[in-house]
Every structure is written in C-alpha cells, then in structure tokens.
Amino acid sequence: MTTVRALEVADWSEWRRMRRALWPHDTAARHEVEMAAWLARPDAAVVVCGRELGGLCGFAEVSVRSYADGCASSPVAFLEGWYVDPDRRGSGVGRALVGAVEAWARERGLQELASDALLDNEAGQRAHERLGFIEVDRAVRYRKPLG
Numbered sequence: 001m002t003t004v005r006a007l008e009v010a011d012w013s014e015w016r017r018m019r020r021a022l023w024p025h026d027t028a029a030r031h032e033v034e035m036a037a038w039l040a041r042p043d044a045a046v047v048v049c050g051r052e053l054g055g056l057c058g059f060a061e062v063s064v065r066s067y068a069d070g071c072a073s074s075p076v077a078f079l080e081g082w083y084v085d086p087d088r089r090g091s092g093v094g095r096a097l098v099g100a101v102e103a104w105a106r107e108r109g110l111q112e113l114a115s116d117a118l119l120d121n122e123a124g125q126r127a128h129e130r131l132g133f134i135e136v137d138r139a140v141r142y143r144k145p146l147g
C-alpha cells in the first residue's frame with residue numbers, strides 16, 4: 001500500500017539517502033545544510049512515501065516561487081525535487097507524491113505547479129507529461145564564477 005504523508009523528524013536519514021541518490025554531485029554536508037534550510041522555510045514542504053516494513057521509497061520537495069517560466073499566475077508552486085527508489089518505480093508512488101504536492105499548493109491558493117527536467121532525462125519528462133504537466137520551454141543553464 002502506498003502511504004504518502006508529510007516528512008517527519010524520524011525520516012531525516014532516509015530523506016538524505018534519497019536526496020543523495022537524486023543529486024549525487026552534492027556532498028553529504030551540503031545536503032545536510034540544504035535540508036535544515038528547507039525545513040526552516042515557511043513556503044516549502046516535503047512529502048514522502050513510506051515502505052510497508054519501515055523506511056521510505058520516495059519524496060517530493062515543493063516550494064513557492066514568485067515566477068516560473070511558462071506560468072500565467074504568480075506566485076506558483078514549484079516541484080523542486082521528485083524521486084522514487086528504483087525498486088518502486090512504475091507503481092504509482094511518483095503520481096501519489098505529486099498528488100500530495102498539488103493538494104499542498106491548492107491549500108495555499110496557488111493555481112499552477114511548475115517543474116523542470118534535465119534535457120537528457122527523458123524518463124522524467126515522460127512521467128511529468130503523464131501527470132498532466134505541459135512542456136513550455138527547453139533551456140541550457142550557465143554559470144560564471146565572479147571570484
């Protein structure tokens with residue numbers, strides 16, 4: 001059975017494990033800092049999916065952004081992170097997580113949920129589309145150190 005609920009304090013290590021799987025280029029220390037900052041935000045939430053025998057199998061992070069490409073309203077909800085463990089993919093966990101994110105956003109009066117996916121993450125793009133997301137743009141992002 002799929003149990004999607006808000007993140008609890010006891011979920012910390014499982015949330016960190018899944019974050020590291022989704023964003024492996026970030027160090028463990030950076031994840032810890034980001035997680036603490038995330039929980040301190042009044043305009044963000046984490047929903048998780050529990051496993052029957054303990055532990056978690058998925059999470060979604062949502063925040064409120066003042067602007068998102070392609071959206072007509074402002075502010076909007078933004079799906080910042082969306083992950084399901086490989087052994088549980090394709091069984092509705094991802095859909096349930098996004099459903100909980102949508103409910104969170106609607107409770108706040110938000111009218112749109114935005115998201116993004118890397119250009120080479122075609123599976124992630126297909127999953128977004130199956131959940132009703134409409135592609136609005138394709139982009140290459142840059143950074144330039146100013147030090």
Ligand SMILES: CC(C)(COP(=O)(O)OP(=O)(O)OC[C@H]1O[C@@H](n2cnc3c(N)ncnc32)[C@H](O)[C@@H]1OP(=O)(O)O)[C@@H](O)C(=O)NCCC(=O)NCCS
Pocket residue numbers: 022082083084085088089090091092093094095096116117118121123124125126127128130131
């Ligand atoms: C994207 C992800 C969260 C989806 O989770 P999931 O539990 O597999 O999703 P669900 O089983 O709820 O599927 C949701 C819908 O997407 C479709 N879908 C899921 N994976 C798909 C794939 N690889 N190809 C095509 N469609 C896919 C499902 O068929 C389903 O549609 P349906 O209900 O109409 O049949 C999961 O694959 C994942 O963690 N991927 C790695 C991380 C990632 O890419 N995250 C998204 C960043 S953009």
